[in-house]
């Protein structure tokens with residue numbers, strides 16, 4: 001910090017200082033020395049570098065929280081390296097929550113706090129200080145000029161003070177011992193104010209991020225058309241609470257997905273890409289409250305205070321009725337299928353553990369716009385359901401559900417089953433499996449959506465801090481600091497000599513013009529000495 | 542919204558026409574820089590050179606030149622070459638702007654929704670920032686250094702990375718897209734210019750040192766025609782100081798957009814990460830400018846490193862790394 005106290009244009013002590021030696025004696029001295037080092041500008045610079053550097057590996061290696069599938073691929077491709085990267089001490093697949101990344105930015109922010117908070121206090125005093133006394137010889141300043149006027153010293157000084165003040169300087173009028181009167185003027189305090197606002201806002205931003213990360217949560221849930229969701233941790237497919245999350249943070253809302261519609265471009269380059277999605281929700285903020293309707297779209301989350309519901313994804317859930325060999329309905333309902341490609345060919349399985357005498361399993365492909373290739377293979381040629389069909393492979397045998405090992409609902413373990421049949425169904429069609437009474441009916445389909453619910457109590461704070469950062473930056477980088485002095489001195493014979501001088505404390509470019517403007521303003525408020533008297537002398541450097 | 546094919550073709554043609562204007566302009570600037578006689582700034586610089594020689598003879602330190610205000614010079618043939626180049630640059634800028642405008646009208650949306658369009662718009666911002674500096678700071682000497690990368694990028698955008706006019710995906714259609722991307726485009730243009738000035742500052746510095754020591758100049762003789770190092774340094778700081786708040790705003794607007802589209806304002810997606818790295822690198826430059834011992838050479842190296850981050854974010858992240866942003870389509 002100390003290196004910065006003077007403006008660049010009159011920077012005298014900019015030679016690199018030799019690092020101070022730690023005082024030998026006390027532990028306290030050592031602490032103070034370390035603190036000074038940590039909060040120095042040079043340390044800040046080094047820490048900035050380190051943070052930038054530490055952020056790099058996370059962008060090159062797949063990360064658990066953003067791309068778990070590619071992390072798994074990485075494990076397969078690099079079986080030796082991946083486990084080393086994955087160790088807690090290395091954490092290369094969790095860079096942004098790793099100890100070393102956190103340590104770097106925490107150090108940066110401690111350094112920032114230690115540097116900016118004392119500076120803010122100092123600035124507060126400086127803000128209220130009056131402009132400094134004039135140097136004795138104004139003509140030695142980077143910009144200077146001399147004028148003459150017929151006004152008396154006091155009147156001239158007052159006129160000059162008003163002229164200078166009009167260009168937004170803070171001014172003082174100070175009589176001097178030798179009968180001269182000096183106008184001291186300074187401007188550009190907002191530069192430092194802006195700088196401090198920016199750096200303090202940076203600290204507040206981090207606070208906002210931390211609050212959100214600690215007390216918030218994020219969860220995703222798949223909801224089929226017609227189904228409802230009640231906000232409770234156990235109802236999510238995937239639930240990620242912060243370290244300090246409490247169940248009381250869960251807003252007690254319920255929602256029902258009434259309808260979902262996707263629209264696609266049907267011609268041109270982008271044929272088949274999505275144009276818009278609309279999920280019609282009926283929701284209620286708490287049990288017993290009246291329900292409301294909401295059209296949930298990408299970019300238009302449902303907002304309930306700090307809790308927001310987002311539309312993340314969608315897919316098809318074909319509906320089946322499965323009868324077993326006794327002729328009884330053993331399964332009925334929609335089954336969410338997972339999209340496999342951009343035309344939304346989707347795969348899924350139906351497990352019918354209650355079928356008698358043998359369990360049944362279906363491995364199926366849903367094609368929204370179906371084209372049958374030779375050999376009865378179905379493919380989808382468009383993502384909208386223009387000609388839906390399911391291609392089913394039916395199995396009989398043991399689903400293996402009792403083994404105790406949790407199974408994926410999207411995969412069929414066929415190791416203890418035998419393939420019984422394969423067939424393609426259009427909506428409404430039924431197919432008999434083999435010779436028995438067992439059959440599969442493709443009743444139609446519903447849509448499902450993947451909803452994400454986030455609760456982030458730090459978000460507003462972070463946003464306000466971000467806005468303050470931009471404002472602070474604009475001030476800090478645009479406002480310029482200037483000092484100007486004007487001295488009116490009696491020169492006998494009813495004349496007053498006016499000396500002006502000024503310097504730029506930051507960004508001297510353009511100061512010459514500003515100063516020239518000040519001089520011409522001064523000239524316009526001072527009546528010239530009548531001709532015949534001594535010739536006015538203008539000296540401008 | 543249907544794509545207007547007539548306007549789409551007009552846009553492609555204007556794009557080509559802009560390239561046809563930029564190319565001879567770049568050539569003109571380059572030839573003038575390489576072979577032309579010294580212009581105003583260079584003649585001041587020649588005085589610096591002569592003086593430094595004397596100082597070395599007298600055992601004095603190398604001279605640090607003060608800021609130079611270029612003066613108008615007599616019109617030589619070379620000066621005319623440069624003036625024609627400026628004229629062509631302005632013409633190219635207008636054609637280029639027309640190309641972007643007609644693309645937007647053809648697609649019925651803001652014309653920076655994919656890589657081709659993003660490059661085109663950024664190049665327009667770079668040329669625009671150059672014309673701004675030309676007007677404010679008489680920085681004509683930057684011409685060749687600015688137009689060469691612009692030509693290269695636009696050449697790539699028009700060929701390898703070309704995408705025809707079309708609508709954008711659902712997630713991209715929100716008003717935060719134009720706000721976020723426009724700010725990013727403008728800041729990128731200004732940063733490219735600022736870092737280029739920093740790069741030239743290093744060249745000029747190197748050249749001045751060689752001259753002051755009376756050593757053979759060799760390759761860095763390229764810097765002979767440049768203004769004094771200090772002018773370039775000031776130019777770099779002005780540009781980066783202007784670009785930094787805009788970039789900050791762009792990152793924040795991006796976070797707001799991400800919050801409404803993906804349910805989180807920051808997720809360390811590769812594009813976000815590199816935008817952050819670029820931001821930190823330019824902040825480091827601004828800090829280095831006010832840290833004793835880092836001003837000058839070290840600071841300018843940081844500005845160059847920051848440009849590398851910026852370019853990597855622009856090309857590398859879209860083409861090499863897969864992240865959420867890659868669905869904007871190459």
Ligand code: HEM
Nearest residue numbers: 004039040041044108111112115195476477824827828831
């Ligand atoms: C993420 C971290 C940081 C960012 C993005 C950042 C950014 C900036 C920016 C943009 C400026 C304006 C430069 C100018 O006026 O030309 C600045 C100035 C400054 N920063 Fe930081 N800063 C950070 C951390 C720090 C830290 C840790 C310290 C303290 C050790 C610090 C101390 C300062 C000081 C003293 C100035 C004023 C320089 C001057 O008077 O010209 N900054 N910072």
